[in-house]
Amino acid sequence: MTPTNYQLAISDALKRPTPGRIPFSVEFMPPRDDAAEARLKHAAKTFHDLGASFVSVTYGAGGSTRERTARVARRLARQPLTTLVHLTLVDHTREELVDILREYARLGLSNLLALRGDPPGDPLGEWIPTAGGLTYASELIELVQSLPECEHFEIGIASFPEGHYRAASLEEDTHYTLAKLRAGANYSITQMFFDVEHYLRLRDRLAVDAEHGHKPIIPGLMPITSLRSVRRQMELSGAALPPALERRLERAAAGDEEANREAIREVGIEVTTEMAERLIAEGAPDLHFMTLNLVRATQEVLHNLGMAPAADMDVIR
Ligand SMILES: Cc1cc2nc3c(=O)[nH]c(=O)nc-3n(C[C@H](O)[C@H](O)[C@H](O)COP(=O)(O)OP(=O)(O)OC[C@H]3O[C@@H](n4cnc5c(N)ncnc54)[C@H](O)[C@@H]3O)c2cc1C
Numbered sequence: 001m002t003p004t005n006y007q008l009a010i011s012d013a014l015k016r017p018t019p020g021r022i023p024f025s026v027e028f029m030p031p032r033d034d035a036a037e038a039r040l041k042h043a044a045k046t047f048h049d050l051g052a053s054f055v056s057v058t059y060g061a062g063g064s065t066r067e068r069t070a071r072v073a074r075r076l077a078r079q080p081l082t083t084l085v086h087l088t089l090v091d092h093t094r095e096e097l098v099d100i101l102r103e104y105a106r107l108g109l110s111n112l113l114a115l116r117g118d119p120p121g122d123p124l125g126e127w128i129p130t131a132g133g134l135t136y137a138s139e140l141i142e143l144v145q146s147l148p149e150c151e152h153f154e155i156g157i158a159s160f161p162e163g164h165y166r167a168a169s170l171e172e173d174t175h176y177t178l179a180k181l182r183a184g185a186n187y188s189i190t191q192m193f194f195d196v197e198h199y200l201r202l203r204d205r206l207a208v209d210a211e212h213g214h215k216p217i218i219p220g221l222m223p224i225t226s227l228r229s230v231r232r233q234m235e236l237s238g239a240a241l242p243p244a245l246e247r248r249l250e251r252a253a254a255g256d257e258e259a260n261r262e263a264i265r266e267v268g269i270e271v272t273t274e275m276a277e278r279l280i281a282e283g284a285p286d287l288h289f290m291t292l293n294l295v296r297a298t299q300e301v302l303h304n305l306g307m308a309p310a311a312d313m314d315v316i317r
Contacts, residue, residue, distance in 0.1 A: 006110045009154035013082045020307030023053035023286040030068035056084035074107040088117025093132035105149040114140040159188035161198035165238025174205040187216040216285040223297035224268030273304040
């Protein structure tokens, strides 16, 4: 990929004509082993063929994620899929972040989700910046903007329908989210949520800024397939499962989650379909699915929405 052949910006990707009722996009994680690699390839091909507006690749704290995220993002970009690559501040000095950003640019990537990341060890604990590193995602936006190699980057940020768990109030959360949009981010992707009202209230809160508050807010959706893992994910993100949904899932589990896996999935797919219908009616710009690199649950939701053929039920993935 040459510098004159940049990837489409996400905000432009959302404006492309879409085969479905609304654009949809998917989040992938860099695979850790060969089996996970095969799952990701299958998922990338499937979502490419279904017309995903873009795909994103997460950035995990520490270790080998730096290489894996960049490698996977480059491969997806060549598929070709409009690719959004995540970056966090965790365990990185400013110089390392500069190197990573230059590497992303060299690989032909141009869509960045600028994130702070969570404290390693205890995601809900106190955030202590790395020595020589940055403190807030807004500083990463400034860093990107200071690098000539990255001047073509389009920047997205995280937003939080229920407020970020460390923000003292929803007002404070709104203040810092708007600060990132004013600093140059062009859209946000939300933390997963299970009550569309939270998304709509976030949209209302941001709308107080007539210039920047109307940038796309892409809802993050995760079709629940396991009660245990969704509880864990909610715990780690400091958000909550609505009590009525938790009761519905518990009824489906009927005291034996393992034996009633299919019943739990059914509820999960149904709930995400209902949420997606409401989000479409409310004019959301895109539906962003946190897939965990799996196809079936997301495809079932898309199928229910009339946006994909039925998923192949023989494959668990
Ligand atoms: C769509 C999405 C994708 C994600 N992908 C990843 C990923 O790939 N890898 C990963 O590790 N994590 C990921 N996360 C998790 C994210 O890193 C955490 O939620 C993190 O706690 C917050 O990141 P942020 O970018 O919103 O931080 P920030 O914008 O820096 O905000 C963090 C906290 O600081 C406050 N704050 C912000 N600016 C200031 C300021 N100037 N002064 C005082 N307080 C301030 C905010 O209100 C908030 O409470 C993702 C989250 C979302 C929603």
